[in-house]
Amino acid sequence: MFIRSILLASTVLALSVPAVALACDMCDKKMCKEKMCMSGGKGHGDMNHGGMDHGTWGYSGKKGPAFWGEMDAANNACTQGKAQSPINVAQFMKGDLPDIAFAYQDIPLKVKNTGHSVEVTVPPGSTATIGEHVYDLKQIHFHTPSEHYMDGAPYPMEAHLYHTDPEGHTDVIAVMIKVGGENTTIGQIWSRIPAEAGAEEVSEEGVVISAYDLLPASPGYYTYEGSLTTPPCTEGVTWTIMQQPIEITQEQLGAFQSIFAHNARPLQDLNGRVVKGD
Numbered sequence: 001m002f003i004r005s006i007l008l009a010s011t012v013l014a015l016s017v018p019a020v021a022l023a024c025d026m027c028d029k030k031m032c033k034e035k036m037c038m039s040g041g042k043g044h045g046d047m048n049h050g051g052m053d054h055g056t057w058g059y060s061g062k063k064g065p066a067f068w069g070e071m072d073a074a075n076n077a078c079t080q081g082k083a084q085s086p087i088n089v090a091q092f093m094k095g096d097l098p099d100i101a102f103a104y105q106d107i108p109l110k111v112k113n114t115g116h117s118v119e120v121t122v123p124p125g126s127t128a129t130i131g132e133h134v135y136d137l138k139q140i141h142f143h144t145p146s147e148h149y150m151d152g153a154p155y156p157m158e159a160h161l162y163h164t165d166p167e168g169h170t171d172v173i174a175v176m177i178k179v180g181g182e183n184t185t186i187g188q189i190w191s192r193i194p195a196e197a198g199a200e201e202v203s204e205e206g207v208v209i210s211a212y213d214l215l216p217a218s219p220g221y222y223t224y225e226g227s228l229t230t231p232p233c234t235e236g237v238t239w240t241i242m243q244q245p246i247e248i249t250q251e252q253l254g255a256f257q258s259i260f261a262h263n264a265r266p267l268q269d270l271n272g273r274v275v276k277g278d
């Protein structure tokens with residue numbers, strides 16, 4: 001295990017600590033509304049932008065993460081929030097976490113260049129059930145390097161499988177990506193990345209992908225309560241970070257980085273939050 005485990009010390013503790021309630025009670029109407037504009041940027045008016053425009057933002061210079069909070073009052077959590085993401089996962093409390101029951105359907109491939117990442121739009125019908133929550137997979141996008149660190153170090157990439165449930169809770173399943181063998185599904189996605197930043201989508205009749213190809217074989221995960229890693233940095237997001245990475249080739253990594261050289265938010269303070277793992 002590459003994580004510096006506090007397993008021995010925490011096992012006894014974990015047995016005596018009741019299961020920590022997930023963030024259901026943190027989601028109010030306001031948050032759910034704000035969350036609709038998670039991708040920020042250009043106000044594309046699609047499902048994830050909610051037709052709202054919080055101004056352009058980016059990953060460097062005056063548009064960079066240090067300035068997100070002052071760009072728009074709606075981004076206040078980016079600077080004032082105390083439960084922000086991403087974080088360095090260095091220690092975790094061993095817990096009896098529920099299994100994730102995936103029920104993903106084939107996804108007719110539609111790829112979008114949002115200007116901030118490459119995003120695959122997912123039609124209704126694919127779910128991940130975690131504990132009491134049945135989450136719908138809405139979209140999948142990618143960051144380089146990884147936003148979360150594992151024991152002090154990033155991976156070359158991180159995939160975010162963005163889910164919401166009917167009550168408005170958000171769960172992002174994060175998958176670390178390392179360099180190794182080819183991932184043909186990622187190859188299919190990369191081959192359809194629109195060159196121009198914007199809301200355009202490139203799809204091809206009859207081409208489907210499986211989100212299962214973006215999941216590791218091992219079901220183990222870490223979980224903690226955090227935020228969106230893009231403006232408006234809304235909190236109340238449950239993070240589910242798969243412990244085992246998936247692989248892409250160096251060429252596949254380079255192909256993504258030739259379009260998005262760096263699209264990762266810096267690490268945020270833990271502020272006493274506890275990461276749980278199984």
Ligand SMILES: [Zn+2]
Binds near residue numbers: 141142160229
């Ligand atoms: Zn993301």
